[in-house]
Amino acid sequence: MTRFNAFALLKNALNGHKGWTEQWPDSQPKKEYDVIIVGAGGHGLGAAYYLAKQHGITNVAVIDKGWLGGGNTGRNTTIIRSNYLYDESARLFDHAVDLWENLSQELNYNVMYSRRGVLMLAHNVHDVQSFTRHIHANRLNGVDNRWLTPQECKDYCPPLNISANARYPVMGGALQERAGTARHDAVAWGYARGAAERGVDIIQNCAVTAIRRNADGSVAGVETAKGFIKAKKVAVSAAGHTSTVMQTADVRLPLESYPLQALVSEPVKPIFPCVVMSNAVHAYISQSDKGELVIGSGTDQYTSYSQRGGLPLIEHTVAAITEVFPIFNRMRMLRKWGGIVDVTPDRSAIISKTPVQGLYVNCGWGTGGFKATPGAAHTFAWTVAKDEPHPINAPFTMERFRTGRLIDEAAAAAVAH
Amino acid sequence: MLLIHCPHCEETLPEAEFAYAGQAHIVRPADPMSQTDEQWEEFLFIRENAKGAHYERWRHLHGCGRFFNAVRDTVSDRFLTTYPSGTPRPDLSTLTEGKA
Ligand SMILES: Cc1cc2nc3c(=O)[nH]c(=O)nc-3n(C[C@H](O)[C@H](O)[C@H](O)COP(=O)(O)OP(=O)(O)OC[C@H]3O[C@@H](n4cnc5c(N)ncnc54)[C@H](O)[C@@H]3O)c2cc1C
Numbered sequence A: 001m002t003r004f005n006a007f008a009l010l011k012n013a014l015n016g017h018k019g020w021t022e023q024w025p026d027s028q029p030k031k032e033y034d035v036i037i038v039g040a041g042g043h044g045l046g047a048a049y050y051l052a053k054q055h056g057i058t059n060v061a062v063i064d065k066g067w068l069g070g071g072n073t074g075r076n077t078t079i080i081r082s083n084y085l086y087d088e089s090a091r092l093f094d095h096a097v098d099l100w101e102n103l104s105q106e107l108n109y110n111v112m113y114s115r116r117g118v119l120m121l122a123h124n125v126h127d128v129q130s131f132t133r134h135i136h137a138n139r140l141n142g143v144d145n146r147w148l149t150p151q152e153c154k155d156y157c158p159p160l161n162i163s164a165n166a167r168y169p170v171m172g173g174a175l176q177e178r179a180g181t182a183r184h185d186a187v188a189w190g191y192a193r194g195a196a197e198r199g200v201d202i203i204q205n206c207a208v209t210a211i212r213r214n215a216d217g218s219v220a221g222v223e224t225a226k227g228f229i230k231a232k233k234v235a236v237s238a239a240g241h242t243s244t245v246m247q248t249a250d251v252r253l254p255l256e257s258y259p260l261q262a263l264v265s266e267p268v269k270p271i272f273p274c275v276v277m278s279n280a281v282h283a284y285i286s287q288s289d290k291g292e293l294v295i296g297s298g299t300d301q302y303t304s305y306s307q308r309g310g311l312p313l314i315e316h317t318v319a320a321i322t323e324v325f326p327i328f329n330r331m332r333m334l335r336k337w338g339g340i341v342d343v344t345p346d347r348s349a350i351i352s353k354t355p356v357q358g359l360y361v362n363c364g365w366g367t368g369g370f371k372a373t374p375g376a377a378h379t380f381a382w383t384v385a386k387d388e389p390h391p392i393n394a395p396f397t398m399e400r401f402r403t404g405r406l407i408d409e410a411a412a413a414a415v416a417h
Numbered sequence B: 001m002l003l004i005h006c007p008h009c010e011e012t013l014p015e016a017e018f019a020y021a022g023q024a025h026i027v028r029p030a031d032p033m034s035q036t037d038e039q040w041e042e043f044l045f046i047r048e049n050a051k052g053a054h055y056e057r058w059r060h061l062h063g064c065g066r067f068f069n070a071v072r073d074t075v076s077d078r079f080l081t082t083y084p085s086g087t088p089r090p091d092l093s094t095l096t097e098g099k100a
């Protein structure tokens, strides 16, 4: 495998770029693995990478029903931030941001992590009070977040309309400067390449149809479109399809799958320097390096696996954006799409052992798990390798829905990307 | 835009008039004090999340305001039937796409 550096780029530029080798082989399943990971999104591929790199477990397969990164990893709007309210969440997401900062170097793959700042707008007294509370809680947890006046918001994000007679006047904002965006595909590709380099098999276009168990209840392996594959451990990281996979092992989870949509405009010259979210008008926006405005909001109201979503939501989203940024009301939208997100009752993820020996699950990331990718993958790999929680994911077990010890980010934030 | 048939109004109307209200036929325990933690977990948090036919509640929010039940295929989003709350689950094998 070629390492990417300036020298390799120069060499290949001179020979017409014919010298690049494939980044990972398209593997066929072996009979048996130490660990099978179901789902080749950023979380699953990342977990394989850390299993190989940090725990020396390399007899690993990552299996996906489609192409790698074709799930929510390749469909999301790439907002990365860690200013969550509760201590448990702050620790998990800040751990992820710590890993983001160095991920391109770690993977020798440019994931284009850009600390362009995420600004959350306050439009009413309630917003001001709750954001101020967030800022204090964040700072106590060592997570950066600070208050900006309306003028400071405008200075940070010039396209913003701060006029006092706007339909939703800007009363200030909470800014996390360390937050930003990254290139979603590159995250999946970088982890895939790093994992494959260490011996992990990546098997695409091969749906896992059931988890099979031994007579003693423990995991035996998985049934797939390409036949039965034996495994000592099975780790499920299948986002919106987690319920359907886990059901086959008789594990029922507190998940509901909803369509979440996003859309992009035609590409334009750089105009939008950061990410802006507004919970009150319920939409968020940034500009990709290609120049498209990337826009999203909340899920559709009904559960679905259709990976499409309805137009009323798009109408609502665009209306909200043009309300806050009248400057964009003549922009043409290029395309929209949907992903299926797995939502928990408290809107926090589950990274957990299960009642089935040898079966692990990383799910419930809902509308906001891209930002967690390195942190979730890293701690999930630990849990799978050691059969115990990492201190950071210990509170995120599935038992919390029985004990009542929820991590209630649902109550803490309205739009959670 | 989904088109939804309200069994009270006997009219098929756009989704914008309706609010989704989660899985149907979840029965509140008659004797809450006797419930175990497992039963509370099941009642409060565990959902079918079915891929395929899904029994669910809707409310005709901007119409008659009443709740009703529906069976919808969560892969195609097509409604198989809608029926008043309190009536038993319809037999799936008799349903085809349409209003009831
Ligand atoms: C429109 C949209 C916008 C979003 N915006 C943001 C954002 O701005 N910031 C943020 O942090 N998060 C965001 N998210 C959420 C984020 O995308 C997800 O939480 C995250 O990418 C989940 O990663 P994953 O690897 O777990 O899942 P995925 O990338 O979905 O990977 C799961 C994989 O499992 C595979 N799979 C499923 N079932 C099976 C099976 N039976 N057999 C084999 N393989 C199977 C799927 O094909 C898929 O590739 C957004 C999501 C969407 C849809």
Ligand SMILES: [Zn+2]
Residues within 6 Å of the ligand: B006, B007, B008, B009, B010, B060, B063, B064, B065, B066
């Ligand atoms: Zn009605």
